[in-house]
Amino acid sequence: MSLLKVRDVVTAYGKIEALKGVSLEVAQGSITCLLGPNGAGKTTLMMSIAGILRPRKGTIHFGGEDIAGRPPHAIVARGVALVPENRLVFPSMTVLENLNAGAYQRGDKQAIAEDIDKLFARFPRLRERAAQQAGTLSGGEQQMLAVARALMSRPKLLLMDEPSLGLAPLVVEEIFRIVTELHKDGTTIFLVEQNAHMALKVAQHFYLMEQGKVSFSGTPGALAEDEVIHRAYLGSSKI
Amino acid sequence: MSDLAQNTLDGLFLGSSYALLALGFTLIFGVLRRVNLSFGPAVMFGCYAATWVNLNFGAGLVLLALVTILGSILAGAYVERLCFAPHRGGSAIAAMVASFALWMQFEELASIVLPRHLYDFPPLHGGAPLAFGAMTLRIESLVMLFAALLMCALLWWILYRTRFGVAVRAVIDQPQAAQLAGINVPRVFMLTFALASAIGGLAGFLIAASHEQVTPMLGMWSTMKGLLAMMLGGLGSLPGAVLGGLALGLLEAHSQWFFGPQNRDLIAYALIFILLAARVPWMTTRSAS
Amino acid sequence: MAKAALLLILSVLPGLALAQAPKADLACKATGTDFVFDCTIRLSRGGKPLEGAQVTVGADMPSMPMAHNVKPVKAQAAHAPGEYRAKLDLEMLGVWAVKLRLAGPVRDQLILHYEFDSKGATPAKR
């Protein structure tokens, strides 16, 4: 049963169509990964799902309801949370305030406090920096804070847009460890990633995107890894 | 010596009205990153609405204050819908020039509704000012100072102790992240605009009451003073707005005493120019496209 | 246009030709309808009343005179010599710069500042 069904979505910036009719599905409880060269439209798709961008055509069914074109706050209310590209923390607010902002739509004070404790357990470095301004954190720490903040809204579907971007290899390892842990706890994850090698190790299903269209869909074994990496970085140009 | 003290008192009184205006300006600038040239005229609209009510029906001070604040909020909402909502993702200059166009509307509307050049406005307290030795302190000054401090405390409580405050600060800090955190950003813009207009309305009421008159120039005057106080205190910083307002008030009171009224404004503008040119840190930290 | 360009080149040399400037004063009273005033203008030149001039009367606000102004009207010669009458329809009260454009025997322009209130107009003291 798929939690997210994207059908023929077209999103454009002015006249330029970044997405030329994208269709894909994310199965309930899975880690689904989206690979593709720069400019393939991966981030545009993420932003279209999260409501930051309004698709021109097509539908996005989440839990049976079409959320295409709905404002971001309505989509978050339905249980979709996006960890955006290059993190976007609230720089002059403290780590704790960032987490509280993530739980903006929730009223249950007690449960929010519990969630914060659980997240501090999962991200010990964030507990150390709780009172620190988010802008002063390192790249890896900000990435963890962005993930934690997204989790504060208790999402059914977690969208992650290139969480490993610009991070040291050790930190990337830790990010993927967290992704597998979240998956074990039952969170459905839709992951956009440049690091094809790492992504294919954790994903149960993956899609390849090129020039605004899905060019391949399958399980990690379905395509030889080098073929995938080749098409993920260089597109499907025949040499 | 007592002149110095008297000027300082007058400066604090004047400065607290500027601080209130600057708070309204800074809230809008902080959240929207836009300058609202119709901020002063919206306040004038509120004061004119109250004056009109007072002329036709006669009303108590509390009711007049309410009418002023509601009038300012109404005018502010009109400006937000026509000048700032449509240009959210667009250019700051277009929004600002649009707000200038509405300024023209407010001024002409004011001169149609109440054509006379000057209308009197009931004072807060008819009696004689309090006297301590050689110094006199008008009740309006005390009320103005108290209102400014009260408004700062209230704003601080709203921003740091309420859910709406979290939303406002989040939108100020990173608008897209705020959207992703599930904050209804357009609604935050409207509510912040209303809050800023309410603060402006309160300032307008107190200014009109302490001058005991309302003139069409109130729109330009409050826009300029609010803008300058905001600049002096550091663009987009709320505590800065209050400090900037008080500093401007003190500067004007003292320079008026020593150099006369016209030189007062000259000195205020000269100081702002020099501080901007010297790129003093607190004034130029926040980028303003 | 050719004459304008010629004029441009010809008159580069400084010259001090200061023709006798006409004088004027204004007496206006409100007519009851909003912002409309009945004005009599007394024109004189070198102490003698200036007769037979075509006078058009306009008014500008001090701030943004090019935009905040009133459409000029032609004044009619009144019975007394050097006196002209005009009905001035202002859009709002306050200080206006009344602009008199003279044509005929002398071509000139005068600007007088008057404060207009609900009763009439008094010379503006600034």
Added chain:
Amino acid sequence: MDDYAIGVLTNIGLISFLALSAYLLLITGEMSFGQQAFFGVGAYAGGMLTAMYGWSLPLAALCAMALGALAQFLVGLPTLRLRGLYFAMATLAAAEMARILFELFHFQRQLEGEPVGPDGSQGFRGIRWVFEHGVEPLEYLGMVYALLALALVAFLLVERSRLGATLRGVGEDAELAASLGVNVTRVKLGVAAAAGALAALGGVLYAHHNTYIEPRNFDIMLGVHSLAYALIGGLGTALGPLLGVVLDIGALEGSRVFQGYRMIVFGGLVALLLIWRPRGLLDERAVQWLRRRFS
């Protein structure tokens, strides 16, 4: 055409210099709230030279333009590194200082028993060079538009040349322009001087058209209007600001039928127009489209 129509057209012509001055700064990325001050410098300087010292109008205009250029250069120097709203506020402060200095400026000469010259807030009466030299209103109109045509030709030439690209480059991204070898400081100061001269020329022409100037003519209203002209008309070409002035003063004259409600109607129209075209009618896209169709 009766005097009234000539008067309106002349106003449109001389205000266009102010609009071009604000436009020139806008395309190099600088939003100035202060062009009215240099308009005032031109008006006072030009007026004094003709009315008090008997200079001819063309010579006085040239000198006034030089003074306007120098004034804006001096304001530009300390504000070189300011950007966006900070630059706008600095120019606003400088312009208000100029206005107040005009209020304090009393300097008169006795000519034939009459005091002639600026008298502080009473203003400066009797700039009658045009009437003393028998210049017909139509001729004055011709002169204003001849000069305006000259300025326009210069603008259109510059906009097509490398210099035009440099200006817009500095406007789009000064750091990037610098990295490509553009001396941003020299460009900004050059633009400041040119803008000051343009505004001053407008001022001289205004002073001699109106025969009377006062400090309140050069207040913040005029400054923000000069920005509005460029923005309503369009930032794509030098014709944009002119279109803005025609729309502003033309529409205002045309909408006399609304009598006391002109500003309300006009203000609303401007706000709606900006929603539809945030960079004005003749914005960059419109100009590209027009160039494609007609070239």
